[in-house]
Amino acid sequence: MxxxxxxxxxxxxxxxxxxxxxxxxxxxxxxxxxxxxxxxxxxxxxxxxxxxxxxxxxxxxxxxxxxxxxxxxxxxxxxxxxxxxxxxxxxxxxxxxxxxxxxxxxxxxxxxxxxxxxxxxxxxxxxRRADTDRPDELRIDLDPQPGTDFADAKEVAGVLREVLDEAGLVGWPKTSGGRGIHVFSRIRAEWDFIAVRHAVIAIARRVAERLPAKATVDWWKEERGERVFLDYNQAARDRTVASAWSVRGRPRATVSMPVTWDTLPDVEPEDFDVRTVPGLFVERGDPHKGMDDAIGGLETVLGWYAADERDRGLGDLPYPPEYPKMPGEPMRVQPSRARRVTSEDSG
The missing domain is CATH 3.90.920.10 (DNA primase, PRIM domain)
Structure with missing residues (x-):
């Protein structure tokens, strides 16, 4: 009807x-x-x-x-x-x-x-649809864990910006619409999903090492503590995050809002919703307008990943459970469960 x-x-x-x-x-x-x-x-x-x-x-x-x-x-x-x-x-x-x-x-x-x-x-x-097997965008999702909040994500994002600068990449931050922050960077579409995910892992590790009390790359929730999780698996094939300008399914109808590095320290997620964002766009324009002109490469970051693997024994990290087993991936076993099985076997 x-x-x-x-x-x-x-x-x-x-x-x-x-x-x-x-x-x-x-x-x-x-x-x-x-x-x-x-x-x-x-x-x-x-x-x-x-x-x-x-x-x-x-x-x-x-x-x-x-x-x-x-x-x-x-x-x-x-x-x-x-x-x-x-x-x-x-x-x-x-x-x-x-x-x-x-x-x-x-x-x-x-x-x-x-x-x-x-x-x-x-x-x-x-x-892009011209080549759906090679990303042209590197994405890093800063996901505050219980006990942390948007302020913690902003602090981690500041260090992430430093690491991206060292890698020769330009980062573009946006609010997630919730407590988190997403940072995107345009890259040449020359690497597959596995390589781009490795690049995100290498970047995330450096951020976590500089802020060990605030940031983590630990996949298992029991190991994350009250820290911001840099979710490297959002770079895996078929994993996506809400776009900039998207309405989020939250009671206040917040929007995932693109911001600049200069304004990020002073914003809150609730500043941006279905009713406020159209006026802000008219007043300020698109904070990410120059994004398509700032295209970088992954040579430096993949060099970091290779050095981590060669010199520190830091290889790949677990994929989400619904993914097929990937080459070089460690066991997808919750650490406490792995310790319990090992203890039982040795007993």
Whole structure:
């Protein structure tokens, strides 16, 4: 049955205006603040220009909340059925070897169509569709663990910036929309996912060694303590994070907001939400506007990884449990369990 509040929006685009149907615009998606589905759609129309700069030509997963923030979300990793004929795709290969046609946003109408299906976050792969096996973006996720907060993530991000500078890479920070910080860096699309993940591990190790009381690369939660986890596995194939400008599934409808290194010390995640960000974009523009012009290489960082392996015996780290066993990967056994098994065997 068609919604009584259904309207047809006329959306501009590179091939002329498109008509996109918006249903149930008055449905409340964020009860705490009374933010409706229609407001989310209008938000994405307001930030379409910078968001398309982030997503264009990237295979993109959709995190959908059809029942609003209090409902159960799910990911669309394949192009949903019934997509308009102007929605383009990119073929991706999952760790299992299976392939899929993934959404590849190219114009504002695609964003509006996705938002109408309950999409809050857009999760782009770190690749372009011209070569979906070689990332052109290095991503580092600073994830505060229990007992730490956004202030701790900011402190770790400052050291991360120093390490990236030493590697000849330019980092671009953004809030995650929660307690964390994401830092991205453009790279030449010359290395595969394994090499890029190794590069992130080498960078993360150096950050953790400079701030051992504040940062960690320990995969197992029982070893992380009250520190910020540098999640190197976000660089693994098929792992994604919410894009800049994405709405997050949090009660306040916060946004993953691009910021500059100069402004990062003074911001808080709650500064950026569906209602505040459009005005900030009009006032300040896109803080990451120069990102595509700052392209670096991984030669220095991969040299660090090789030296760590050769001189310190520090090789690869565990992959997530759903991944196939990878060459050179250590055992995926929780440390306390491994110690218990070893103790029982020796007894």
């Amino acid at each position: 068609a919604s009584k509040s259904a309207v047809v929006l006329t959306v501009p685009g590179p091939h002329g205006p498109r008509e996109v149907r918006l249903t149930s615009a008055d449905r409340v998606y964020f009860p705490e603040r009374g933010i409706t589905k229609g407001e989310v759609v209008e938000y994405y129309r307001a930030v379409a220009e910078p968001l398309l700069g982030v997503l264009r030509d990237r295979p993109t997963n959709l995190k959908r909340y059809p029942d609003g923030v209090d409902g159960e979300p799910f990911y669309s990793k394949r192009l949903p059925k019934g997509a308009p004929d102007y929605v383009e795709t990119a073929r991706v290969t999952f760790p299992s070897g299976r392939t899929a046609e993934s959404l590849c946003p190219t114009e504002q109408a695609v964003l509006v169509w996705a938002a109408n299906m309950g999409t809050f976050d857009f999760h782009p792969w770190p690749v």
